[in-house]
Amino acid sequence: MKKKLSTALVFVLSFFLIFNSFSISVRAEDDDDDFAKDPIAASGTIGSNISYTYDSSTGTLTLKGTGEINLESAEEEPGIEGDTELKVVKIEEGITNIPEGMFEDCTALVEVQIAKSVKYIGSEAFAGCTSLTKIEIPEGITRLESATFADCTSLKEITIPKSVTSMGVGLFDECNKLDTINYNGTQEQWNKIEVDLTLNEDYDSTDDDTDDDEDSDDGDDEEEEDEDSGDDEEDPDDEDDITDDIEDEEAEDTPRTVSPQIFFKNAKVSFSDGNTIQYITPSISTSKTLFVYNGKNQKPKITVKDGSKKLKEKTDYDLTAPKKSTKVGNYQITVTLKGKYAGSITISYKIIPKKVSLKKLKSKKKKTLTISWKKSKDISGYEIAYSTSKKFTKKTSVIKTVKKSKKSLTIKKLKSKKKYFVKIRSYKTVGKTKIYSEWSKAKNIKVK
Structure with a gap:
């Protein structure tokens, strides 16, 4: 009797589980149907x-x-x-x-x-x-x-x-x-169309202003002092101001409107009078875009091509460039296509400060190091790195910022009987950006 009841109970429970599982499955399918898109009505x-x-x-x-x-x-x-x-x-x-x-x-x-x-x-x-x-x-x-x-x-x-x-x-x-634009007007009317960039403006809510002269010393107890006590009167060649030819990109406002060419970089536009223009993304090659300050006018040589065809300046394009680029800074040249071509592209180039030369490293007193260098022109200051490692690893290195009027620095409270490696570079502040020279070749000395 007990065996029959047990068998019946198992049967009832199994039926209940199967039915419940089927019910859940049906409800799940119904839920999926709720999210299915209805077709367009007749x-x-x-x-x-x-x-x-x-x-x-x-x-x-x-x-x-x-x-x-x-x-x-x-x-x-x-x-x-x-x-x-x-x-x-x-x-x-x-x-x-x-x-x-x-x-x-x-x-x-x-x-x-x-x-x-x-x-x-x-x-x-x-x-x-x-x-x-x-x-x-x-x-x-x-x-x-x-x-x-x-x-x-x-x-x-x-x-x-x-x-x-x-x-x-x-x-x-x-x-x-x-690639095909049919415009029912003239090229003059086309050029007057404005593309509104208002919605494309980015507003940065963060304030990243920092002290440019803040040392990167991470708490080491070394002391420094300027050994050069000479006249601090500034050389006219060392003025911080740069010529109007240099554009401070960060100070420029984002344009609110531009021409429709922004949308049609590789399209042909046909006008109602039968004329056409061909927007292209030109191939630009430059001699170089990085120059070292030498006091002379420097700028890259520009070559513009449409595929393998070399375009001609003043016939196929015009160049807009600074009258002179002689000082350290960021510069731009704009290539503006014309004739049967349309559009423009901007090439940026940079003049960096001349590499600084270390003159001497001296350690006349215990735990003291004196560094001297040859003074540079058209800069805002120097950065001196010293380290107990010739690789200048982050943990072993300290970087000091020095005024542009100085040409020597004394550092105290170093580790006695320890070899120190030293290198230097200069920088020019343009707007909020520092433009650095290359680091000098490192020298080393054993501190007393």
């Missing part, structure tokens, strides 16, 4: 003024009506955004806008027909439409909003009306195949 309305029909056999969506499309006024979500079956969109005459993000991530969309009555297209309206290869913007639209076609990775051709006067930041981000 027909519907968006507010009281817009209606649509959808042919699922061809993936064609047709929108009809008058006035603005307001997706928030729809009684039921039409389910257009992110649909992966939508292939063709037809927006008929009478409709005046395409809302923000309306066709975003419709990855199968290949054709868009926009009526001339449309006067506004919202940001990200077609972002992520990765199958879209061509689109025509109707006359009357005055601005192409930010990221409208971002991530349209197959987009190759676009027609832009002459009514467009501005473009938003990121308009064609990741549209790397875009």
Whole structure:
């Protein structure tokens, strides 16, 4: 009897577990269905003024009506955004806008027909439409909003009306195949289009201001003193100020607007009068971009090429460069293409201080080291590194900052009978940036 009851109990428990497991599985599938995207309905309305029909056999969506499309006024979500079956969109005459993000991530969309009555297209309206290869913007639209076609990775051709006067930041981000621009206006009108970079500005909330003359001494008890007690009157050649030819990049404000060339680095633009321009990313070669101060005018030699073709200065491009670059600092040369080419590129180059020469190392007193060097021009100061290791490891090294008027330094409280290695370099402060010379060759001495 007990055996029969036991068998029956096992059967009941097994049935309960199987049924419960099935119930959980069904609920899980139901939950997954809750997140599945509904297909676009065969027909519907968006507010009281817009209606649509959808042919699922061809993936064609047709929108009809008058006035603005307001997706928030729809009684039921039409389910257009992110649909992966939508292939063709037809927006008929009478409709005046395409809302923000309306066709975003419709990855199968290949054709868009926009009526001339449309006067506004919202940001990200077609972002992520990765199958879209061509689109025509109707006359009357005055601005192409930010990221409208971002991530349209197959987009190759676009027609832009002459009514467009501005473009938003990121308009064609990741549209790397875009190479044909049809502009229904003149080149003069095209050049007046502004790309708004306002949304692209970065604001740094941190304050990294530090004392430029702060020593990197990490707590060692060595003492230092200046042995040179000569006149501190500054040599005119040692002035901290640099010429107006040097641009302090950190002091410049980020431009709020630029030309549309920022979007079309390798595209051909055709104008209504039959003229064309070819944007290219030119191949730039320079003799060198790092120079050592010698008091003379120094700048790199620039070679500009379109593929294997060498372009000619004043015919294919102009160079904008400082009149002279004789002092230590950061400089720039801008190559501006012209003729059948368009666009520009900037090359940066630098003049660093001349390498400093160590003159002598002396240790006349116990635990004391005196360092002397040859004074340099056009600098802001010196850095002297000394270490018990010839490799100048971080743990064994100390760096001291010395005024530019000095040419010797005495360091006390060193380790007696220990060999010390010493090297020196100079620096020039330009804005908030220090430009350093190369380190001198190290010398060593055994301290008394």
